[in-house]
Every structure is written in C-alpha cells, then in structure tokens.
Amino acid sequence: MTTNGYIVDVRGVDKLFRTHHILQRDEDTGQRRLYHVKTVHAAQKISFAIRPGEIFGLLGPNGAGKTTTVKMISGLVRPDSGQVLVDGLHVEKKRLKVLRKIGVVLEGVRTCIWPLTPLENLAYFGNLKDVRGKVLRERSRELLEFIGLKDKMNIQVRRLSRGEKQKLAICIALIADPPVVLLDEPTTGLDVQSSRAIKDKIIEMTRTQGKCALVTTHDMHVAQELCDRIGIIDKGQLITCRPTEELLDVFSDQVYALRLDALPAEGSLEGLPGIVSVTVQQQENDCVCCVTLEADVEQRSNALYSVMDALKAQGRTLRSITHQQQTLESVFLRLTTGSMGVPPASEV
Numbered sequence: 001m002t003t004n005g006y007i008v009d010v011r012g013v014d015k016l017f018r019t020h021h022i023l024q025r026d027e028d029t030g031q032r033r034l035y036h037v038k039t040v041h042a043a044q045k046i047s048f049a050i051r052p053g054e055i056f057g058l059l060g061p062n063g064a065g066k067t068t069t070v071k072m073i074s075g076l077v078r079p080d081s082g083q084v085l086v087d088g089l090h091v092e093k094k095r096l097k098v099l100r101k102i103g104v105v106l107e108g109v110r111t112c113i114w115p116l117t118p119l120e121n122l123a124y125f126g127n128l129k130d131v132r133g134k135v136l137r138e139r140s141r142e143l144l145e146f147i148g149l150k151d152k153m154n155i156q157v158r159r160l161s162r163g164e165k166q167k168l169a170i171c172i173a174l175i176a177d178p179p180v181v182l183l184d185e186p187t188t189g190l191d192v193q194s195s196r197a198i199k200d201k202i203i204e205m206t207r208t209q210g211k212c213a214l215v216t217t218h219d220m221h222v223a224q225e226l227c228d229r230i231g232i233i234d235k236g237q238l239i240t241c242r243p244t245e246e247l248l249d250v251f252s253d254q255v256y257a258l259r260l261d262a263l264p265a266e267g268s269l270e271g272l273p274g275i276v277s278v279t280v281q282q283q284e285n286d287c288v289c290c291v292t293l294e295a296d297v298e299q300r301s302n303a304l305y306s307v308m309d310a311l312k313a314q315g316r317t318l319r320s321i322t323h324q325q326q327t328l329e330s331v332f333l334r335l336t337t338g339s340m341g342v343p344p345a346s347e348v
Contacts, residue, residue, distance in 0.1 A: 006049035006085075007212050008056075008180055013072050013082035015043040015065075015236075042068040044236040045082065050212045052179070055202060057227030057244075058216045059328075061336055065236040066216040067106065070182050073214070074104045086180055100129050103173030107185035107216075111169040114158040118149050118168050121157065122175050129176035136175075143171040146201065148194055163189040170198060181205065181213045187222060199226060220329035230328070234336045247331055254293045254300055255324040258307070261317040263287050268310055274303025286319060 017040045042065040050056045060066050071077035073084050075095045084091040086098045105111070112121045122140040126132065131139065144153050147167040152160060157168065166189045173181060183202070187195040199222065205211040217223050223230060224244060231241040240247065269278045269291060276292040291307055293300040311318060 004049070005051055007052050007087055008050040008073060008214065009085040010046060010048050010069070010073065011083050011085070012045045012047050013043050013069070013079040013084060014045055015068055015072065015077065015079050016041050041236045043072065043079070046233070046236075046238045047082075048231050048238065048241050050180075050214060052210045052212050053206050054228050055206050055213045055215060055226050057223040057230045058214060058233060059218075059220075059223055059230060059332060060216075060233035064233045064336075066233055067184055069233070070104070070106070070184050070214065070216060074102050074182055075099060076104075100176060101178050102180045102182060103176065103178040104182045105166075105169050105173045105184060105186055107188055111172060112157050112165065115156060117154050117156055118144055118160075118171070119153040121168060122171060125172045126175045131176050139175060139177070140171075143174055147171055147197065163191060163194065166190060167194060179211050181211060183213060183215045185217055186215065187217065187219065195222075202226060220327065220332060224328040232332060232335050239335055244328070248328065250331075254295060256291050256293065256304065257322045257324055258289045258291065258311070259319040259321070260287050260289055260311065261319065264289055264311060264316060265314055268314065269307055272303060272306045272310065274299040274306070290324075 019038045019040075040063075046065075046069060048056070058066050058069060068077060072079050073086070073091065075091045075098055078092065087101050089098050089101070091098050112118075113124065116124065119140055122143065123136060126136040126140065141150070141153070144150050147170060149164060149167055149171070152164060157165060160168070166186075170183075170186060173183070181202070186198055186202075190198065202213050202215070203226065206213055215223070215226060227244050229241065229243050230247050232239050242250070263280060263282060269275060269289070274294045274296075276294060278292075279290045281288045281290075291303075293303045308318070
C-alpha cells in the first residue's frame with residue numbers, strides 16, 4: 001500500500017554524527033581524557049518522495065549526505081528525527097517487512113561473501129529474503145547471465161575483479177525482485193558495456209515493471225539520462241528537488257559564444273538592447289566573446305543581429321558562433337559551489 005501515490009516517502013529525516021578523539025589511558029588514574037569532539041550534520045530535515053515507475057536521482061558532493069540518506073531509507077541507519085515510509089510501512093517499526101521490499105547497492109561496501117561463488121551468494125541472500133526452490137535457481141541464473149557473470153558463477157568471489165564484484169552486488173539487490181531499488185553509484189568500476197546494461201535494466205524495471213529506483217551518482221551524464229527527478233543535496237540539506245527538465249529550464253540562460261579574430265571595442269556591446277551581460281576572454285590566436293541575451297525569442301533575435309552588426313562595423317572576423325547548452329553538470333556546480341559553470345557548446 002503506497003501513501004499518496006508514493007512508494008518511498010521520506011519525511012523530515014535528520015541525522016547528526018559525533019566522533020570522539022580520546023587520548024591514551026592515563027597511567028596514574030587509569031582514565032582516558034576526551035580532547036576533541038567533532039559533529040557532522042549528515043542530514044538536515046530532508047523530505048522527498050518517489051512514485052512507482054519513477055527514477056529519482058540524489059546528487060551531491062562527497063560527504064554531502066547521500067549515502068546516509070540511502071541508509072536511512074533502507075533501515076541501516078536510524079534517523080534522529082523524522083520518518084521513512086516504504087510501501088506504506090514505517091521503516092523503524094516494520095524493519096523486517098521493509099527489508100524484503102528493498103534492494104540496496106552501497107558503494108565501497110562488501111555486500112557479498114568472498115569465499116562463496118556468485119551462485120552460492122545469490123542462493124544465500126535469496127533464502128534470507130524468502131526466495132527459494134526453482135524460482136531462486138532460475139532467477140539467479142537469469143541475473144548472472146544478464147549482468148555478464150554467467151561464466152564466473154562457480155568461481156569464488158575473492159577471485160573476481162572489482163567490477164565483477166560490483167555486478168554481483170547488483171544481482172544480490174535484485175534477487176528478491178523488490179519494488180524499491182536503492183543504487184549508490186551503481187556504475188562505479190564497470191566497463192562501458194556493463195554500465196549500459198545496468199542503465200537499461202534500471203529503465204526496464206521502472207518503466208515496464210512499475211518499480212521505483214533511487215540512484216546516487218557522480219556521473220552527471222548518467223543522472224541526466226536516467227532520472228525523471230533530481231534532488232541535489234549539499235552539506236546535509238536538500239537544496240532543490242525538481243523534474244530533470246524543469247531543473248535545466250530554470251537555469252536555461254541564453255548564452256552565445258562568438259569566436260573572433262580580435263577583441264571587440266571596449267563597451268561596444270554592453271549597451272545594446274536585449275544584452276544581459278558580456279564577457280570577453282583573450283586566447284592565443286583569437287578571442288571568445290560570450291554574450292548572455294534576454295529569454296524572449298524576439299528580443300534575443302534582435303540582440304543577436306545587433307551584435308553581428310556591431311562586430312561587422314568594427315571589422316572583426318567571426319570565426320564561429322556556438323550556443324552554450326545547459327547541462328545537469330553546470331546546474332549542479334552552480335547550486336553546490338556558486339560557480340556559474342561553463343556548459344559545453346555545440347556548433348551552429
């Protein structure tokens with residue numbers, strides 16, 4: 001049973017970690033003296049929800065609180081306040097039932113048993129989640145074949161590469177066919193073909209099977225390709241949560257980069273109608289003039305013609321013009337560092 005149409009519902013979760021650094025035991029008193037306490041607010045009143053059939057991306061710098069949030073959803077970390085519901089079940093109160101509804105892949109965590117083979121690992125974890133008999137055997141072989149580990153199914157995990165261990169971790173997360181899949185950096189350590197297969201599998205699970213997926217990643221191309229909605233977390237705070245296209249549109253500045261043979265006359269472009277800003281960068285053999293224009297189509301068109309006329313009157317040679325396309329990476333940089341970012345341009 002979902003709540004308000006959501007299968008994952010995170011409501012104002014908060015988590016504070018404290019680390020204590022202690023001196024060695026005093027020989028006379030036999031006591032240890034506390035000399036430093038450090039606190040890290042990993043999550044500050046974070047709220048978001050995910051619908052069935054949706055891929056939700058949770059992005060943020062290292063140490064922003066992404067993995068802590070994933071662990072609170074999966075029941076591995078208890079929030080100090082707030083609550084998490086999965087399929088209508090309170091994670092803290094119905095933990096065992098919730099665990100059967102969630103598949104988790106955590107980056108850098110040893111999620112499989114190394115002395116066992118991949119096939120034995122899937123048998124072990126499948127039994128823990130009440131998947132047994134013929135269903136378990138068939139599903140294990142299907143997953144290993146899909147992920148590219150069919151030829152390694154009877155080799156001890158300790159002998160597999162890092163990428164192959166990552167593939168097995170994904171199979172373990174999917175062995176119970178859970179309605180919720182939490183993937184923390186799922187493509188880390190994978191080759192191009194395996195990464196593509198994982199992305200295709202995530203799309204298939206959500207679009208055709210109605211599962212929901214939460215994906216954390218540092219690869220902005222993966223997030224932009226996969227995710228229906230993006231939440232960006234920084235220093236434990238969720239600073240934005242929007243549909244991916246809407247997030248890009250919010251920062252859709254109309255910027256054109258003009259490559260010229262020489263610098264334009266100082267101040268000759270700034271006062272033209274429709275020009276928001278002008279920046280100029282001198283390079284070795286030419287210069288790049290970036291003009292930000294008004295969003296209105298007619299004003300933008302007139303402004304661009306005015307710029308061309310002004311440069312032509314100055315005798316400047318226009319070598320190329322590019323429209324700088326907004327990307328999720330540039331939006332991410334602007335929100336988390338205050339940097340404007342430099343979006344890649346495409347020739348027009």
